[in-house]
Amino acid sequence: MTKxxxxxxxxxxxxxxxxxxxxxxxxxxxxxxxxxxxVMDDIVHLHDRILLPIIVAISVFVLFLLLxxxxxxxxxxxxxxxxxxxxxxxxxxxxxxxxxxLIVIAVPSFRLLYKQDVIPKADVTIKAIGYQWYxxxxxxxxxxxxxxxxxxxxNLKPNQPRLxxxxxxxxxxxxxxxxxxxxxxxxxxxxxxxxxGVKRDAVPxxxxxxxxxxxxxxxxxxxxxxxxxxxxxxxxxxxRVVSEKQYNDWLKEAKAKFAKYPENNVVAENLIKEKK
Numbered sequence: 001m002t003k004x005x006x007x008x009x010x011x012x013x014x015x016x017x018x019x020x021x022x023x024x025x026x027x028x029x030x031x032x033x034x035x036x037x038x039v040m041d042d043i044v045h046l047h048d049r050i051l052l053p054i055i056v057a058i059s060v061f062v063l064f065l066l067l068x069x070x071x072x073x074x075x076x077x078x079x080x081x082x083x084x085x086x087x088x089x090x091x092x093x094x095x096x097x098x099x100x101x102l103i104v105i106a107v108p109s110f111r112l113l114y115k116q117d118v119i120p121k122a123d124v125t126i127k128a129i130g131y132q133w134y135x136x137x138x139x140x141x142x143x144x145x146x147x148x149x150x151x152x153x154x155n156l157k158p159n160q161p162r163l164x165x166x167x168x169x170x171x172x173x174x175x176x177x178x179x180x181x182x183x184x185x186x187x188x189x190x191x192x193x194x195x196x197g198v199k200r201d202a203v204p205x206x207x208x209x210x211x212x213x214x215x216x217x218x219x220x221x222x223x224x225x226x227x228x229x230x231x232x233x234x235x236x237x238x239x240r241v242v243s244e245k246q247y248n249d250w251l252k253e254a255k256a257k258f259a260k261y262p263e264n265n266v267v268a269e270n271l272i273k274e275k276k
Contacts, residue, residue, distance in 0.1 A: 024161045024221040025194075033194045036216040036241075040197030042112050050108060054101060116197075119211040122179035124172055130182075130189030130202035130224065133231035137170055138260065140181075142251060145260035150234050163233065164221040169240040171254075173247040174217050182208045190226035193239060199225055214241040 025033065035041050073082075129136040131147075138145040148166040156165060172178045182191045184202035192199035196212040214220070224235035242250065 024164055035195060035197070036214050036218070036220070037196045037198075037212050038215075039112075039116055039212065040195060042108075042115065043197045046108050046112060050105065054105070058101075116210070119179055119209060120177045120213075122211065123176035124178045125181065126170060126172070126178060127181040127183070128170075128191045128202065128237075130184035130186075130191070130228070130235070132186050132229050133224075133235045135166075135191070135224075135235065135237060136185075137168075139254075142255060143260050144251075144254050144258045146254075146258040148236075148238065150236050161221060164223070164236045164238065166236055166238040168258075169219070169238045171240045171242060171247060171250045172214065173244045174214055174241050176244075177211060177213050179209060179211050182210065187228050188226045189224050189228050189235070191222070191237060192225040193220055193222035193237060195220045196222075196239075198222075201226060214239075217241050217243065 032040075032044055032047070035044050125140055127138040127140060129138070134147055134149045136145070136147045146168050148168045148170070150163065151160065151165040151167055153162055156162060180191065180198070180200070182200050182202045183206060184204045186204060188204075189202035190199060191202055191210075193212070196214065198210050198212050200208045200210040202208070218241055220239045220241065222237035222239070224232060224237075226232075228235070
């Protein structure tokens with residue numbers, strides 16, 4: 001009986017610590033979405049291997065002290081209460097030990113922050129613009145621009161998640177560094193994809209930037225993560241990671257369908273014909 005209870009406890013702990021294997025949150029999920037970037041791998045490692053053990057250890061220690069104090073110093077055992085007001089050694093300990101814990105947490109945290117902020121040479125550049133209440137996207141190097149609005153529940157297709165699917169997807173190649181320039185047109189928004197370990201504020205009049213390098217093909221979902229008005233919950237983000245061949249095929253279609261300046265495409269085509 002005891003062995004079965006221990007097995008159930010261990011299984012529950014594993015499910016709690018490790019993320020559900022999915023690109024969007026699933027029912028009753030506890031933990032992070034599946035990681036597909038090195039940055040998100042480091043975030044999960046920091047949380048699961050450093051922060052969680054420290055938090056559990058502190059919680060158990062404080063619980064032990066509370067129970068010990070309640071039992072050891074109860075009125076029936078101590079009719080004359082102690083008048084101790086301070087203890088120099090203990091006061092030094094409860095100052096130094098928390099400082100050491102913060103240093104242990106700070107070292108990997110600063111390393112991770114540096115990795116997130118220093119952007120490698122980009123293979124693809126995308127500009128994400130927050131509007132009330134949808135996202136607009138541009139591929140500056142490809143003369144492509146389009147909007148991505150949430151697909152209403154009644155229009156969803158099978159296997160499309162509610163409140164997360166958009167009518168147009170951001171498409172990027174797998175294994176390539178993608179630089180994202182982020183801004184807003186009206187109020188504060190935030191562009192976030194949990195599986196990529198990416199979250200950056202979109203501020204009107206300012207361009208923030210972030211990056212990711214997805215190592216697995218698939219469709220990944222995120223949402224606006226900054227309260228931006230009455231329809232804040234209806235600003236999903238959908239990113240489709242595909243092979244390089246599929247990406248190049250999509251670019252050809254997108255240049256015709258989503259051309260920001262169609263006349264530029266005509267001029268480019270004429271120049272190519274003249275060179276031939």
